[in-house]
Amino acid sequence: MKVIWGFCLVLVVLLWGGDASAGVLADRLSSFPNWDSKPTVAVARGDLVYPDWMTGNWNVASTLVDLAAPLAPNIVSPGFEGNRRYLQQPVLFKVRFEPEQNLGLILNKQNKRTHKIVADRTFNGFNIAKAYLGDGAVLSVKVDPTNPNRQITVLKGEKQLISIVTGRGTETPNPDRFVSTEISQQVFRGESDIYLNEVETTTAYRFVGGDDSANNRIEADQVTAIYLSPQDPDYFTARECPVALYRYQLELKPA
Numbered sequence: 117m118k119v120i121w122g123f124c125l126v127l128v129v130l131l132w133g134g135d136a137s138a139g140v141l142a143d144r145l146s147s148f149p150n151w152d153s154k155p156t157v158a159v160a161r162g163d164l165v166y167p168d169w170m171t172g173n174w175n176v177a178s179t180l181v182d183l184a185a186p187l188a189p190n191i192v193s194p195g196f197e198g199n200r201r202y203l204q205q206p207v208l209f210k211v212r213f214e215p216e217q218n219l220g221l222i223l224n225k226q227n228k229r230t231h232k233i234v235a236d237r238t239f240n241g242f243n244i245a246k247a248y249l250g251d252g253a254v255l256s257v258k259v260d261p262t263n264p265n266r267q268i269t270v271l272k273g274e275k276q277l278i279s280i281v282t283g284r285g286t287e288t289p290n291p292d293r294f295v296s297t298e299i300s301q302q303v304f305r306g307e308s309d310i311y312l313n314e315v316e317t318t319t320a321y322r323f324v325g326g327d328d329s330a331n332n333r334i335e336a337d338q339v340t341a342i343y344l345s346p347q348d349p350d351y352f353t354a355r356e357c358p359v360a361l362y363r364y365q366l367e368l369k370p371a
Contacts, residue, residue, distance in 0.1 A: 141287050141295040145320055148339050148363055149184040153356045154316060155297050157283035163216060163234045163264040164284060167294050169323045170213045170334065171233050173371035177206040182363040191350050193313075193342050193360040209247035210371055211240040237267060245269055278303040279315075292323040301345075312345035316358070319366075329370065336366035 144155060180202040185192050215231030241257040253272050260266040265281035283299035297318040304311040319338040326332045341358035344351045350359075 157285040160281045160284040166233045173212045174368040175371050177367045179206045179365050184361040196360050209243040212236045276305045294321045314343040316341040334368040338364040
């Protein structure tokens, strides 16, 4: 289970829109690790729409820089101690963001028609999974064609990770910054067991322009929080307090 947990934490990072009040999500990041409840978000409908400056193919370096177990030693999530091995160890993978193909165009503030920019969840999910688990451990990543918020990752040994985004919020403090949060229900199906949990990923992206497009980059501060599911015997002790927190620094450079 430790390997799967390490994978779960990262899988939701760049795969996946209601709006949150301006500044609430950014303030949440700045209060790490003092989190004692979930954020208030809207029900996830459709896909997460990113700013235009995230369009393209990117090389990502994701580095775990801090982690915390707020309810330790009484409650510690599976794999928490094992995930310490990722501290200050950049994990490299590729991702891409592109115009949404099926939902047409939207109007921007200048009333010009433009495509929505979304993540290529199949491409991103497969690359992220391989980076953490190795090429042979990941068989496929499938996204529900009728629901962009439902994804199934098939792993070696007849294992599956099912991730469903249920809640989402976004903020755009200024044109070069974008903050998002998503709440996902995750189900891991092993050969003989099923494990459920809830994951929050809150990320603040910042576009850094270079002398030309080849020198552009994106920096991000990200926190992933793990919450117990109602099926867990410790659920009513933990309630809405996370049992594990992981903070990452991301750097995206043009591929």
